[in-house]
Amino acid sequence: MDTISTFARRVGLTPSALRFYDDCGVLRPAHVDPDSGYRYYSADQERDAALLRALRQAEVPLADITAVLAGDPASAREVLTAHARRLRSRADTAHAAVEAALRMVEQxxxxxxxxxxxxxxxxxxxxxxxxxxxxxxxxxxxxxxxxxxxxxxxxxxxxxxxxxxxxxxxxxxxxxxxxxxxxxxxxxxxxxxxxxxxxxxxxxxxxxxxxxxxxxxxxxxxxxxxxxxxxxxxDYRRVLDTLAPHTCRIVTTRTALLDALAAAGNPVVLETGGDTVHVGDATVSAVCSGTARLAFDPAVLAPAVAAGVGPDVLLEITAADQPTVVRSADQGSFTTLVMPVRMDQ
CATH class of the missing domain: 3.10.150.10 (DNA Polymerase III, subunit A, domain 2)
Structure with missing residues (x-):
C-alpha cells in the first residue's frame, strides 16, 4: 500500500485533497494506522481517485460524486447526464449575458x-x-x-x-x-x-x-x-436546455396526423398502440418507441405539425404535463415545443 503522499502523486491529487475526501466520506483510505493516524491507499483505489479528479474538474458536486462512485453504471450515467444539462444551461445563460453586454458596450x-x-x-x-x-x-x-x-x-x-x-x-x-x-x-x-x-x-x-x-x-x-x-x-434557451429526456417517440405521416386533428374534438387524446397512434377517434399508422397517452388542443398542435418540412413528422414525448417536441423527421434545424392540456378522465 502507498502512503498518502505517494498515492497523491500517482493519481494527480494533493494530500490535503485526499484528507478532505476522506473526511467527507467520498474516498476512504484502504487502511488507517491506529497509532499514527497515517492513511494508506491501495492500487485498487487508483481508478476511483482518477475518476474523482475528473469529476471535480467537471464541477460535479460531492453528493453526486458519491453517487457516481458507489452506484451502478446506469445510475452514474443518469447523474452525469443531469449535471451536463445544468452546465449547458449555465453556459448558455452566461453566453446570452455576455452577448447582451457586448451589445450595450459596443452599441x-x-x-x-x-x-x-x-x-x-x-x-x-x-x-x-x-x-x-x-x-x-x-x-x-x-x-x-x-x-x-x-x-x-x-x-x-x-x-x-x-x-x-x-x-x-x-x-x-x-x-x-x-x-x-x-x-x-x-x-x-x-x-x-x-x-x-x-x-x-x-x-x-x-x-x-x-x-x-x-x-x-x-x-x-x-x-x-x-x-x-x-x-x-x-429566455427560450432555458426552456430548451431544461427539457427532460423523452420517453416516447412517434414518427407518422404529416397529412394523416393533420387530417385526424382536423376531425377531432378539443381536447384530443393521443395514445400509442403498437404500430399506430390513436388521435381522438381516428387511428394513424406510426412508428412508436415507448408508450404515451396525453391530450392537446388541436388548434395549437395542428399548426406546429403543419409548419414542418417533408412528408413525416416526429413527436418526442416526455410526460403528459411536459412540453412535447415536434420536429420534421428530416430537418433538425426546426423545432417546435407544444404544451399538452389536461386530459378529461
Whole structure:
C-alpha cells in the first residue's frame, strides 16, 4: 500500500485533497494506522481517485460524486447526464449575458446578416404560427431575430408553443445582435423574401430593413422596412436546455396526423398502440418507441405539425404535463415545443 503522499502523486491529487475526501466520506483510505493516524491507499483505489479528479474538474458536486462512485453504471450515467444539462444551461445563460453586454458596450449603429431569400421565407412560415396574436404581452406578438457569426435564429412563442428555426448565414457584419420584429411585419415580408435569391437583414440604430442583394431593375422592390420593438423576450434557451429526456417517440405521416386533428374534438387524446397512434377517434399508422397517452388542443398542435418540412413528422414525448417536441423527421434545424392540456378522465 502507498502512503498518502505517494498515492497523491500517482493519481494527480494533493494530500490535503485526499484528507478532505476522506473526511467527507467520498474516498476512504484502504487502511488507517491506529497509532499514527497515517492513511494508506491501495492500487485498487487508483481508478476511483482518477475518476474523482475528473469529476471535480467537471464541477460535479460531492453528493453526486458519491453517487457516481458507489452506484451502478446506469445510475452514474443518469447523474452525469443531469449535471451536463445544468452546465449547458449555465453556459448558455452566461453566453446570452455576455452577448447582451457586448451589445450595450459596443452599441452597434450598423449590423447586417445575409441569408437565402427562400430560406428566410421558409423560416418565417415555420415559426410565425407560434407567436401570440393577442396584445396582453407585446413581446410575444413578435418574432425574435438574433444572429452571431455562426447562426441566424428565428424564435416565436405564445407560452403554449415555442418554435425555433436556425439558418446558416452567408455573411455577418458587426457584432452579435437581436431584434424583436412584430409577427405581422415578418409575415408581410415573406412573399417578398421568396422572390430574391439572397437578402440582407440590416439593423441600424433605430430601425431595420430587409434588402435584396440583387434587387434587379425595379429598385422599389429591393428593400422592405421592418419595424422593431423594445422589450424583454422570454429566455427560450432555458426552456430548451431544461427539457427532460423523452420517453416516447412517434414518427407518422404529416397529412394523416393533420387530417385526424382536423376531425377531432378539443381536447384530443393521443395514445400509442403498437404500430399506430390513436388521435381522438381516428387511428394513424406510426412508428412508436415507448408508450404515451396525453391530450392537446388541436388548434395549437395542428399548426406546429403543419409548419414542418417533408412528408413525416416526429413527436418526442416526455410526460403528459411536459412540453412535447415536434420536429420534421428530416430537418433538425426546426423545432417546435407544444404544451399538452389536461386530459378529461
Amino acid at each position: 452597434p449603429s450598423h449590423g447586417e446578416v445575409s441569408v437565402g431569400g427562400a430560406e428566410l421565407a421558409s423560416a418565417i412560415r415555420q415559426v410565425h404560427p407560434a407567436a401570440a396574436r393577442t396584445p396582453e404581452v407585446p413581446e410575444l406578438g413578435c418574432v425574435l431575430v438574433e444572429w452571431t457569426t455562426e447562426v441566424l435564429r428565428l424564435v416565436a412563442t405564445d407560452r403554449y408553443r415555442l418554435a425555433v428555426r436556425e439558418l446558416v448565414p452567408h455573411r455577418v457584419v458587426g457584432p452579435p445582435n437581436r431584434l424583436l420584429v412584430p409577427v405581422d411585419a415578418m409575415v408581410a415580408a415573406l412573399p417578398w423574401a421568396v422572390r430574391h435569391d439572397a437578402v440582407r437583414l440590416v439593423a441600424e440604430a433605430d430601425d431595420a430593413s430587409l434588402v435584396a442583394d440583387h434587387p434587379g431593375d425595379d429598385a422599389a422592390t429591393g428593400e422592405v422596412p421592418l419595424p422593431t420593438r423594445d422589450g424583454n423576450y422570454p
